[in-house]
Amino acid sequence: MSKHFKTAFIIFLSIFIIDQIVKFGFANFDWNVAGPIMSLELAYNYGVAFSMFSFLQEYLKYIQLAIVFGATMYLYKNPDVFKEYYISVALLFAGGLSNILDRFTYGAVVDYFYWHYGFEFAIFNIADVIINLGVAIILYKQFKQARKEKQKTENS
Structure with a gap:
């Protein structure tokens, strides 16, 4: 098993478990807390971001699993992408x-x-924040790589 895969697996497992524990607490106990800026308040989202596609409620889990499967296959066939963005x-x-x-x-x-x-x-x-963090890291790396390539062509 590669070092990158081990690191990715530890990150994945840690975040997944923490997120599920917190969600279990909100779903099964009264963890709601009102605050002046932000509150902790249980809500169920039947759609995706901002409740979009909630009319697909029964099918979203299968659609999303298919997307994860497709992404997994892509990463399996392109290990260099996984290594760069693990x-x-x-x-x-x-x-x-x-x-x-x-x-x-x-x-x-x-x-x-x-x-x-x-x-x-x-x-x-938490999962939503983590997803956005993952996307932000990808965008940062892409912008950094594009800047480096632009400087390389300007210096040639």
């Missing part, structure tokens, strides 16, 4: 699979962070 992959898979497990366990994604200071924002969870 941390982001671990983050995306941990957050994504945790939210998919919610759909099988609770019938919807368990959300609980509710930002309401200055403006109302969607309720979200």
